Amino acid sequence: MRCWLLLVVIMATLRQVEPSLDLYVDSQDVKQLLGVSSQLWYVHNGTVNKYALGYVVVVPPQVNSLTFCWQALHGKTMPYSLDVHIGNHEALSKPVYNISDRGLVPTRPAAWTLRLACTGKLTTQVDVTITLQVPMNTSLADITTLAILRKKICLRDSEVEAGGVSVEMVEARHSTTVVYITLACLALFLVVVVVLAIVNHINSNKTTGRRRTGSSQRSTSGNQSSVAVRQDVPNNQRGNIDIGGIGKTSHSSLSEMRRSPQPTNTTTATTTTTTGSPEPQYTDPRQSDISAKLTGLSVSRDCVQLLEVDQEGTFGRVYHALYHSTDQPHPVTVTVKTVTDASSEVQRSVVVSEGLMLAGLSHEHLLAVLGAVVAPPESPPCIIFPASSQGNLKRFLQGCHTLVTREVVSVGVQVLQALAFLHSRLLLHKDVATRNCVVDEGLQVRLTDCALARDLYPADYHCLGDNENRPIKWLALESLAHKVFTPASDVWSWGVLLWEVMTLGQQPYAEIDPFEMSAVLRQGVRLAQPINCPDELFKAMTFCWTTAPRERPTVEELIIYLTNFQQHLDRYV
Template identity: 35%
Template structure:
């Protein structure tokens, strides 16, 4: 039986479709003629684009009128192309031409195509030329039926001299002469044929160069191995200082089918009857939630005298309007005057109702500082009772832009009007003219769950806080209660993670907003091609691809948060490039079961990472299961 399984696995591996790959480079002869370097320059190698080479502008001297490019397709899958030329000053050049069709399929065998750049007679000038090559690469998972349009732009500067403009020559002759190479190196147009001494010297130099290259490669391999070993030892030694014998090795599991089946999870009595997941009636396509709260949400209480709120509110609304417009444009999201105006009114009204005199607030200790934002502890004076209330304060520094300030307000006030024991709601906004506003929250001793977990241990140690499995399940239950409350209010959090939770010494955890999270934890966020800074490794696959959020995508992120709880806030997918996350998840890979994590608790994570959103459990179902698991733990502890 084991032999048949091995044969079937090998056949499936052979039948799986390969990704299309393209090589595009310039030969040594061409490079030597243009740059004086006897080396090949690969612009695309095995489908990977050399961004540095693409951004470099090559000078084409007046004695060269033809540019030669080598390309090939390394797989059987066809790769369509479309070539266009752009000349900055048409008065310098005649119409550029190609020796191939402007559109077609990249050849599977190695071929050379030529771009002819003829100068106009009697012209002495130079102009920029852009060669645009569009490649349509098939099957980029998980959108298998679509094609990915990849644009390659080659930058050249054509120099024309009236006295040195060469006559047009047959492309075949130039191509043949450029490809004449021997052991001594490439041969250019006009070079004399190499003699025997030159050839012998070339062979000697080539042998010496190969030897040096082999030695260099061996030294690099040894350096990489030694650095990895030393880094592993440092991680192990650092972890032993905080969490005992906890294993730091990252493993990934690969599911055997494209999606998890709820019936295949180890727990059998709850997820066998999953019902379809309801979606939010309305949610924002951006990272922040702008869903208006309904009348069922209670009104917040007044926080004292506003002192000039009308005048300052108008200027604040103007700056928020500018910031929202800038952030909308930079994020690539569609904008409309109606939507932008609604967001401005929404944020402006909330700021007006939560406004506190800046003179009542005192900053005490800065807890963490980013590029433009800070989070600190502080005090707010109660003028009526003569007392002070301790606070957590988020605010922007003086070098923050209006867009960054408006984003802080927009994300910091998203829980305005919500009341739940496991939700960190905003208390107020302290404002002062010509100064960034302060967003005020109730004081919590450990303002960040991620940093708190990194100081804990699962072992019996006296110098650090020890967490049990029951503690982890209790923390997960509290976050689930907050998540269920948000979903009942038709609000998607969109950024559930340990960094966006706070906790006190009694292990009472609260789910917080993500204001300043990108600035304070930049290692957890990444900008992909859409130029939107997102927590890619916490996001569901469909959210990565479409930037659309539903309760199901929140549930996926909750599964990663549960993994953080059981690993004491290790970094998920630490060895995976953020640009490869969608493909990595599409191939069925997920985070593996952490050490010391019970099977039934890991089954909750696994079902949260189901490929299809409608197959994931709701927050209510997760809460029921965690309650049941807690009762089972009570019987054994």
């Protein structure tokens, strides 16, 4: 019995002195990198966080040093070996850290710093791999390798002095080498195909003349189709978009999601599938019966007290106002869209039809319509909406300092949920953009109508000689070229909206003439990946911009994908 107790004591003692480690990034440094006040653990009480090690943290240009905290636990010293590898020595100087390459992990909490200094010669993204080797069990010969991944953003000195650099420029320079390699591989592939075609043709000549001709033609046609380069995926980015640790049963791979056939008319479409069942018929809510929508919404002009102007265009105005509703004992603060006395009859009619496009619909991420003042007809109409604490989403983003990735994803999912509701009612929005959203405290977003958007945001709309002012740079290719609108075209516009959110309200395709947009999109040109945008999130955008509408993900698939991405992101911190 005594021997048994002694053995138990010895084993417990061995467990207590077993080498163990804590390795993490302090919450203050995580806040600087990711915008989240939380510690980022790589090893906690000797347990390795594989999710955190698999995540590439982007280091912005203004951050030049990384600090890591560590401690060997239980008072047991632990040897380590440190190595730092960088992917581009021309853009990033040799890393410098304030500890030796080899040594002992301190038994008390301590920190060490890695300095990443850009040379100022290039504007690019540099891969940085920090490799730490430590023994994680009683056998010092059994080494655990911890690879911490970073992506350092470097800017050219002239661009730093100028106050920034365009995202498109960074993307273009970063991808030049990839383009050259791709063209070389394509050329080699074409040579191989031509050789095979010649051999096939020679073999075919041994058959009869008629069969020889037919076989030669079929062979040539087959080879041409096999070497055709797909242009419907922007930037030649094709393949799965998988989040590590998420199974395919949850539809996390957007490349495997395929659409059912989409309608083909501009506002309404009824098609028939191969099984004979008709496709849903989608409509434009702007073209619905206005008189029916006004039933129960018309209120007296005396119920509205206009206060200060929030936004003003050429003929349109957005007011902060008080609404004296018969259902409320006290007036409530609202937002009112109206026009000036000098507005035309057509402008007044458009404000009413567009302002009431979402009337009668109830969803937490759609802006409701509280009432409408349309009498007398000769007076400017007023459309009454609930007030939002932060106002228009585009203006909010342009005045915002920064958004972390989980906030960007949250905004995107909320707009998708609004679109899913509209599509379930067989309605199309046709103008999905940050200018047509409002935001409240806690980054709660609601999709709105598009009334006055052309007047308040004239730079976002263009006429291409057809007297129709359209959001050219938000439109899908088929909508731009043929005025075809479907749920898939709403998905395209949502992808541009997510790019807006990621860039804090920048103008998409700012350097491209509106008259050239259709040709540019046909050539495969798409928006570049914003700095600090995770690859998984940008790939979701690019799949929204595929040329073929049927190959774009549905709204529901995007919600699933982004929800899974958000859950996976939450595991890191």
